[in-house]
Amino acid sequence: MIEWMNWTPTVAIFFAVIACILLTMTVYEVVSPCTERKGFLPISTTRGDRLFIGLLSAAYIHLAFLAVSDITLWVALAVSVAWLLVLLRWG
Amino acid sequence: MNYSRSKGFGMTLFIVLLLTPIYWLLNMSFKTNQEILGGLTLWPQNFTLANYAVIFSDSSWYSGYINSMIYVSMNMTITLLVALPAAYAFSRYKFVGDKHLFFWLLSNRMAPPAVFLLPFFQLYSSVGLFDTHIAVALAHCLFNVPLAVWILEGFMSGVPREYDEMAYIDGYSFPKFFVKIFLPMIRSGIGVAAFFAFMFSWVELLLARTLTSVDAQPIGAIMTRTVGASGIDWGVLAAAGVLTIIPGVLVVWFVRNHIAKGFALGRV
Amino acid sequence: MNKVPNNRAWWLVLPVFILVAFSALIPLMTVVNYSVQDIFGPGNAYYVGTEWFREVLADERLRESLLRQFLFSGAVLAIQIPLGIGVALMMPKSGIKASLCLILLAIPLLIPWNVVGTIWQIFGRGDIGLFGWGLNALGLDYNYTGDTVDAWLTVLLMDVWHWTPLVALLCYSGLRAIPEAFYQAAEIDRASKWAVFRYIQLPRLKSVLVIAVLLRFMDSFMIYTEPFVLTGGGPGSSTTFLSQTLTTMAIGQFDIGRAAAFSLIYFLIVLLVSWVFFTAITHLDKEK
Missing domain, CATH: 1.10.3720.10 (MetI-like)
Incomplete structure (x- = not known):
């Protein structure tokens, strides 16, 4: 039934991690709802907005690394995570 | 020139340009293939419904x-x-x-x-x-x-x-x-x-x-x-x-x- | 409107969520899976990591088609938005004439996309089409199947023909929402036509224009059927846009891994642009 999806462990882990992040954020949101605020980003954002911006820019960071260098993607991942945390805290 | 008249003229022109390609399709659908390929005619010379008959039959x-x-x-x-x-x-x-x-x-x-x-x-x-x-x-x-x-x-x-x-x-x-x-x-x-x-x-x-x-x-x-x-x-x-x-x-x-x-x- | 916090509203959204998740998430996950593997057949796939992404990002052909796509979308916006505003300004304000204009304007929007291609395929031909025949009769050497520039202009003209009415309809509804009192005030001030447009009409059009730009950008960015029918992407690959490159790769050459990696990059571009516009729209809504 799902052989055609050609699951590989890496992709499975990737989606599991995304799902976990979303779940955590949802629970966090239910426990303590957040309000919009203005950080260093030019628009006022909620926690979820910042997460989305972080994830989207993480995707672009990875692509940029692939496009211009041969450095291992773990570096890109580290940069993305750091950026995501900065964004969530001060964005 | 009267302003609203020029507006009306512009609008009419736009609509006409908009409808011309559609008219051309309609025009062609009433022609026989000989007429289509034979030369350019602005309206069907030998009006035919044969093309529609093909589809409906x-x-x-x-x-x-x-x-x-x-x-x-x-x-x-x-x-x-x-x-x-x-x-x-x-x-x-x-x-x-x-x-x-x-x-x-x-x-x-x-x-x-x-x-x-x-x-x-x-x-x-x-x-x-x-x-x-x-x-x-x-x-x-x-x-x-x-x-x-x-x-x-x-x-x-x-x-x-x-x-x-x-x-x-x-x-x-x-x-x-x-x-x-x-x-x-x-x-x-x-x-x-x-x-x-x-x-x-x-x-x-x-x-x-x-x-x-x-x-x-x-x-x-x-x-x-x-x-x-x-x-x-x-x-x-x-x-x-x-x-x-x-x-x-x-x-x-x-x-x-x-x-x-x-x-x-x-x-x- | 002040909304009531209520998480049980999720139950109302659930059917939509399930339906769209079925059609969107499963294929998305599949594409991600494909993009990291080399697939020879069912159950015969090798994990290749980010190989495809590297290749796609370095692929000259894809870069060209991406560039061509941006050029096309840019040209579409540059022509259709001003033209659409112009048409909307010329439209009658009310009555039977206005209804008639609305209906006639809407017709190109309701034609199946392959038929749009067919119409222009016929209309542009030098032997049986009025447009091509007319240009040739005027002494212009026009041939959209052989000449790159002609092919480009024809595809562009077709898109202008097809979608300018959408921009016009949007702007028209935006203009109708301006209270008559604004115009009366402008008349008392003896404001010029340009001043009325610049300081009364244009600001009021802002929100519909954002939507128009969004829709036109998105739809021109994924254009496939019309140029496929009209030119087949030719001559050469001069009118091969992103969707067509992608479809040829996935279905024509069965190069699944590369196509999947390319799809994801394509999707990321679309996601970024639509997010920017969506944010702009919601912020405009808030200002109201």
């Missing part, structure tokens, strides 16, 4: 129209049934992740169908729906449902909350209030949403063609067969094209006053 031709109609109406029904409650929720309540869910829905309207082509084919094959009308209807929901939710949400936000509260005080249950009071108030919104579901499902071909082979083949896919051994049968092709325009023109009449608001996703 051959079941492999007209079944294409029937197939398209079937999946379009299935799509409209499904779209409205699921989009109405969702649009109500978006217009009335704040809930966890509402904004992001909304954006995620919208991003599906923006996603190029080409991206999903292959997985779609395999997904619907694996659940045994390949070459059925419902497969195309479900696939078209991908962009029609988000659009319908967006349009309906715009219309529903125009209805003040007080109506909802009054109905509860009067002892209406939620389903009864929704069907008896709320839906009639956003009648035009529903019409517009249905129109857009019709329109985008009717004009789309890439997914419809990929998900069907014989039994549910849309008219757009059948039209490619006018390319025969002896070249393209221009007359029949033109006639088939004209027939695909007619349903749209009939439907647009009913929503003519709301169409612009619909295109603005209920946001004017």
